[in-house]
Amino acid sequence: MATKRSVGTLGEADLKGKKVFVRADLNVPLDDAQNITDDTRIRASVPTIKFLLEKGAKIVLASHLGRPKGVTPKYSLKPLVPRLSELLGVNVVMANDCIGEEVEKLAAALPEGGVLLLENVRFYKEEEKNDPEFAKKLASVADLYVNDAFGTAHRAHASTEGVTKFLKPSVAGFLMQKELDYLVGAVANPKKPFAAIVGGSKVSTKIGVIESLLAKVDILILGGGMIYTFYKAQGYAVGKSLVEEDKLELATSLIEKAKAKGVSLLLPTDIVVADKFAPDAESKIVPATAIPDDWMGLDVGPDATKTFNEALDTTQTIIWNGPMGVFEFEKFAAGTEAIAKKLAELTTSKGVTTIIGGGDSVAAVEKAGLADKMSHISTGGGASLELLEGKPLPGVLALDEA
Numbered sequence: 001m002a003t004k005r006s007v008g009t010l011g012e013a014d015l016k017g018k019k020v021f022v023r024a025d026l027n028v029p030l031d032d033a034q035n036i037t038d039d040t041r042i043r044a045s046v047p048t049i050k051f052l053l054e055k056g057a058k059i060v061l062a063s064h065l066g067r068p069k070g071v072t073p074k075y076s077l078k079p080l081v082p083r084l085s086e087l088l089g090v091n092v093v094m095a096n097d098c099i100g101e102e103v104e105k106l107a108a109a110l111p112e113g114g115v116l117l118l119e120n121v122r123f124y125k126e127e128e129k130n131d132p133e134f135a136k137k138l139a140s141v142a143d144l145y146v147n148d149a150f151g152t153a154h155r156a157h158a159s160t161e162g163v164t165k166f167l168k169p170s171v172a173g174f175l176m177q178k179e180l181d182y183l184v185g186a187v188a189n190p191k192k193p194f195a196a197i198v199g200g201s202k203v204s205t206k207i208g209v210i211e212s213l214l215a216k217v218d219i220l221i222l223g224g225g226m227i228y229t230f231y232k233a234q235g236y237a238v239g240k241s242l243v244e245e246d247k248l249e250l251a252t253s254l255i256e257k258a259k260a261k262g263v264s265l266l267l268p269t270d271i272v273v274a275d276k277f278a279p280d281a282e283s284k285i286v287p288a289t290a291i292p293d294d295w296m297g298l299d300v301g302p303d304a305t306k307t308f309n310e311a312l313d314t315t316q317t318i319i320w321n322g323p324m325g326v327f328e329f330e331k332f333a334a335g336t337e338a339i340a341k342k343l344a345e346l347t348t349s350k351g352v353t354t355i356i357g358g359g360d361s362v363a364a365v366e367k368a369g370l371a372d373k374m375s376h377i378s379t380g381g382g383a384s385l386e387l388l389e390g391k392p393l394p395g396v397l398a399l400d401e402a
Ligand SMILES: Nc1ncnc2c1ncn2[C@@H]1O[C@H](COP(=O)(O)OP(=O)(O)O)[C@@H](O)[C@H]1O
Pocket: 199, 200, 201, 202, 205, 223, 224, 225, 226, 242, 297, 298, 299, 321, 322, 323, 324, 325, 326, 327, 328, 358, 359, 360, 361, 362, 381
């Protein structure tokens, strides 16, 4: 598979005095007052930039933020400058644009060890169109390219893909390399037994990842909103729980595939049901086979958690994508928190490799204060999902082969 090839890395390039175009994913959440509410992605980009600075490179740093349609002040990268400067220990210079005369002048004036942050590349529609002329303009201010934007590697955009046609070498940064090592390497050659935990709202968004993981895992644990489609497919009553009627056959076929491949497929045996979809809903624990009419399943129950924990105790590698329940509501967060705690315990006390795919499972691990206890937490939701599905990532394919 194309994404399994090894990509060129930083150590191989001669960097002193060179202008390096670094594409990072600095797409961080901002509140209404433009304060950064989670700086994980900025911190994750620091090792590559620091390494380049120490080698005497001059850095032209680019990212997108949000999904702006044209120039939109609330999606400016300016609010990131103080935090970036603090983390890097240099005064980051900010450009008002990502291409053009001002950028050319600022880039030409960069000292060795200097950082120029370009304005949001998505202020130009040419970015998402992967327009070659736009990519050429981005590339024109630098000598070589480093892609550390794993979270955007599934997008074939000008700053993630097109620009590589104009800058040589084009290599992966340390974050990109680490993400690939875990999400491709550890999954392709896992220490066995290997378990996957897949949750989240709908089975339709996780079909690809479930099918792909079924070929690799020994144990597959399912939770979240998708399980009700599996229950209904097996003839259970599911009350008002989330069900995708057009995926019932698919659920049956996934159960059969697991059986045929000898994968131990674990569906929760008990459920926390609610009388409405709200944080203050009435709740009770019922067997998965006895969900009352007018109630909906919003979390996995304690028996399920016990069974999941016992299964996870036997493993050496675990990958987790998607929460077990509506963890945003305290009453329905226990199943998700229990998985986060179990993975933290197994990583720290037994050396189990634990990989958290991006998205809401990362939010849940962070909410539980356990982020630093896992082997790897991905900075990309969509990108990690596509990688786990076995899809090649355009931002990775475009880089030089090692
Ligand atoms: N039983 C459930 N019913 C409805 N929604 C659920 C249920 N369990 C989990 N969810 C919701 O699924 C959402 C996450 O789904 P998804 O986006 O597929 O996961 P991820 O972002 O981890 O890939 C969360 O907002 C969570 O509240």
